[in-house]
Amino acid sequence: MLLLGGGAGTGKSTVAAALAARSGARRLELDDVWQAMLAAAPAGSPERDVLDVDGMLRARGRGPDEQLARHVAASGLVCARLGAVVGDVLAEDDRDLVVDGAWLLPSAVAGLVERGAPAGARVRAVVVHEPDDEALAGAMSVRRGGARVEAWHADSARLAAAYGAWVAAEARECGVPVVAARPWATAPDRVLSAGCQTPAPP
Numbered sequence: 709m710l711l712l713g714g715g716a717g718t719g720k721s722t723v724a725a726a727l728a729a730r731s732g733a734r735r736l737e738l739d740d741v742w743q744a745m746l747a748a749a750p751a752g753s754p755e756r757d758v759l760d761v762d763g764m765l766r767a768r769g770r771g772p773d774e775q776l777a778r779h780v781a782a783s784g785l786v787c788a789r790l791g792a793v794v795g796d797v798l799a800e801d802d803r804d805l806v807v808d809g810a811w812l813l814p815s816a817v818a819g820l821v822e823r824g825a826p827a828g829a830r831v832r833a834v835v836v837h838e839p840d841d842e843a844l845a846g847a848m849s850v851r852r853g854g855a856r857v858e859a860w861h862a863d864s865a866r867l868a869a870a871y872g873a874w875v876a877a878e879a880r881e882c883g884v885p886v887v888a889a890r891p892w893a894t895a896p897d898r899v900l901s902a903g904c905q906t907p908a909p910p
């Protein structure tokens with residue numbers, strides 16, 4: 709199992725799709741888990757308030773530090789479900805699994821690597837990072853396609869850069885490999901190589 713994290717706009721989903729197609733692995737997108745959790749959380753509940761990162765950005769009432777703290781907290785809630793979700797997926801189909809999403813916290817990923825995943829899967833983890841804020845903002849703009857640019861999009865790009873840097877720093881502290889997002893063409897091979905260097909669980 710490969711766990712692929714990093715901030716928004718780093719190309720990790722593209723890498724995950726390429727690696728899954730190459731190996732015949734299944735793919736689990738943590739955006740789907742986050743969206744399901746957000747939809748299930750009652751309106752006005754503390755959990756929904758934390759998970760609704762996009763709503764926070766649209767409201768534009770919070771500073772950069774608070775936005776970052778909220779994103780980290782939301783990721784923590786998603787990661788708290790990670791073991792159970794992965795276990796359910798592997799119980800249905802024991803093929804290799806590629807898990808990707810900005811919601812992956814390196815500390816949670818490192819814990820799975822140390823313990824081994826549910827069903828005894830061999831776990832590898834990599835974080836993809838884009839250190840150039842302008843390149844990241846450009847990538848996020850491309851992702852929106854022809855959608856109308858809104859005021860909160862600038863906050864979203866700034867948060868993606870800040871969160872991506874935070875995740876990369878924590879990854880290094882936790883011993884999770886960090887791979888540069890560019891060049892895009894070689895990213896899948898570089899991620900795969902870095903994943904092979906992740907310490908195996910005892």
